[in-house]
Amino acid sequence: MSIRTEADMFERELQKLYHAELEILDLNGDLSEAAASEEIQELFAGHREDTVAQITRIEEIFELTDLPLEERGSPIMEGLLAEKDEFVSEVESDELRDLDAIGIGTINERIEITLLDRLILLAETLDHPESVVSRLEQNRSEAESALQKMQAYRRAD
């Protein structure tokens, strides 16, 4: 895919976000299983419903913008998943495992927010309808809220 226009870039970023969210659906389950404390387990397990809703919104955006439903992998997400795999297999201390789970979750939310910021900017530049922008903003707001919960845990710790 060669990128020549803002519309091409919007499509590419939307595909990346879609791919990332499908991986995140898994990631949250894995982080919940890997976490030691009930608090952190619930934090990630409870995020699943949000992610399912976010994926549905992204699928709606593909439809609203007449773009084919396609996903595109990103080395950033692949790197994050590899990092998660590494910590799952090597961290033995419960406390450190919780800290690692939060660390991975925090990076993940920041990636999501960065992708969404770029998409919102492009959607506004391209004059996409409000229904598109509002869905992106809703996803961003949920990612921001999840990030704050994770940061609150780190501060309380």
Place this chain on the structure above:
Amino acid sequence: MTDRKNAMLTTEDRRWLTGEKSYEGEHAKQQRYQRRRDIRKRVHNTILDFTILFEHLEDAEREKLFECLEDDESDDEFEAGLRDGLAFILYNAGITETMLEECSHGTESTAERLLREAVDAAGKRDEILIEDVAISIDATRAPIASIVAELKAGNEVSPAELCLLLESEAVDTDAARDCLRELVVDAE
């Protein structure tokens, strides 16, 4: 299997392929599609990388990579990977078409051509001129069900057929091991 960094497959791919992980619930269909597609792309791209490895990997690096084949204490997992890599390629390039006369139609299959060209390329690397590569496979069709039927009927089954049966899912490996142990111990 979880600590293989920078491999062709990710840990998630391995867990999914071996059945350790499954996708359920909403969006599971898309997750499975994405996993399959990502694996397909990674395997395809890895195969393309073999040309770079064969042509450009420094001799010293190549030797380090394969030195365990020379060791007395060989790396069984590495050897199994090499064997299965070759089997994966040959099988998918149609080697079984050439194994049986009724399927071969006397023409060279893609697997045979690739094997011949690979031997030729390896020879050239060491300045060996390959005059001819003859691939000879002596094989018969041996479906597991028919071997089981022969056993049931009390007919003779060849050692190769027994071996095939042992490697199949039709036989409980632990039970077979116990039987063989008894046989070997009794024989002593």
